[in-house]
Amino acid sequence: QWAYLNGQFQPLHETKISVLDRGFLFGDGVYEVVPVYNQQVFEWPAHYARLERSLALTHIPNPLDQQAWLALLNELIQRHPWPHQFIYLQITRGVQTPRDHLPAAELIPTLLAYTNPLAPIDKRKVSQGIAAITHADLRWQHCDIKAITLLANVMAKQAAQAAEAQDALLVRPDGRVTEGSASNMFLIKDGTIHTPPLNEFILPGITRLVVEKLCRQHHIEFIERDIDQAELSTADELWLASSTKEIIPIVRLNHQPVGSGQAGRLWSQMFDLYQAYKNR
Numbered sequence: 401q402w403a404y405l406n407g408q409f410q411p412l413h414e415t416k417i418s419v420l421d422r423g424f425l426f427g428d429g430v431y432e433v434v435p436v437y438n439q440q441v442f443e444w445p446a447h448y449a450r451l452e453r454s455l456a457l458t459h460i461p462n463p464l465d466q467q468a469w470l471a472l473l474n475e476l477i478q479r480h481p482w483p484h485q486f487i488y489l490q491i492t493r494g495v496q497t498p499r500d501h502l503p504a505a506e507l508i509p510t511l512l513a514y515t516n517p518l519a520p521i522d523k524r525k526v527s528q529g530i531a532a533i534t535h536a537d538l539r540w541q542h543c544d545i546k547a548i549t550l551l552a553n554v555m556a557k558q559a560a561q562a563a564e565a566q567d568a569l570l571v572r573p574d575g576r577v578t579e580g581s582a583s584n585m586f587l588i589k590d591g592t593i594h595t596p597p598l599n600e601f602i603l604p605g606i607t608r609l610v611v612e613k614l615c616r617q618h619h620i621e622f623i624e625r626d627i628d629q630a631e632l633s634t635a636d637e638l639w640l641a642s643s644t645k646e647i648i649p650i651v652r653l654n655h656q657p658v659g660s661g662q663a664g665r666l667w668s669q670m671f672d673l674y675q676a677y678k679n680r
């Protein structure tokens with residue numbers, strides 16, 4: 401397994417960075433997770449646009465242009481035998497000493513990329529769904545940046561595990577549901593898909609974007625609006641969506657069944673549409 405670090409490919413398990421890297425010391429960096437199907441990058445323009453935006457908002461210089469990025473990803477993919485992969489790429493602000501919150505001028509960003517095998521998705525297995533809990537959204541007010549600082553997300557996941565659930569739906573102090581700990585959320589009611597609007601409280605997911613596109617193509621009503629946590633118990637279906645998990649039904653929330661307690665009809669339709677879109 402190979403990693404790309406600052407211009408060079410090297411064995412992943414021997415790849416090391418400085419303890420003075422601002423990513424390590426301050427969580428000062430951004431990342432992307434890009435799925436690969438049949439050795440082809442999935443939705444690269446959307447992932448790249450989000451990466452550029454994360455870099456711009458944090459004032460971290462983009463170390464490569466779009467062509468060089470794609471060449472790097474393709475070489476990384478081809479160095480591995482797996483048909484389906486997910487690439488992790490991370491850019492931190494770079495190495496700095498002495499320690500100072502204020503970034504020094506003209507730091508050289510640290511660029512790390514490596515890839516992992518992605519197991520094929522089995523509809524029967526996914527249709528069993530997951531249990532979730534609601535949990536306070538303890539994150540900051542720039543969740544639209546794909547920042548490497550994920551402590552609140554990790555703690556929400558731990559809380560889910562402690563409640564014998566697989567994930568958490570995050571709830572802001574005013575009762576609005578934002579997203580999952582590492583996924584966007586959808587509420588289905590009377591054949592319509594509802595999802596929170598894009599703002600500083602959620603990550604603009606690429607899977608969410610594809611779901612929206614598929615809804616428009618197939619005349620499924622898709623509404624972006626605030627969702628209050630009180631509505632969760634009235635939902636016909638609840639889904640989570642992310643690049644690595646695709647679209648998964650939540651069948652139990654806070655130990656109560658969601659809708660019928662089984663994966664819903666619209667989930668099944670959207671799952672099939674998503675597979676067809678991936679394989680197009």
Ligand code: PMP
Nearest residue numbers: 582583584603605606607642643
């Ligand atoms: N929200 C959060 C907080 C996430 O971590 C992720 C996954 N990285 C998503 C949403 C889904 O984004 P995507 O569909 O691009 O994987």
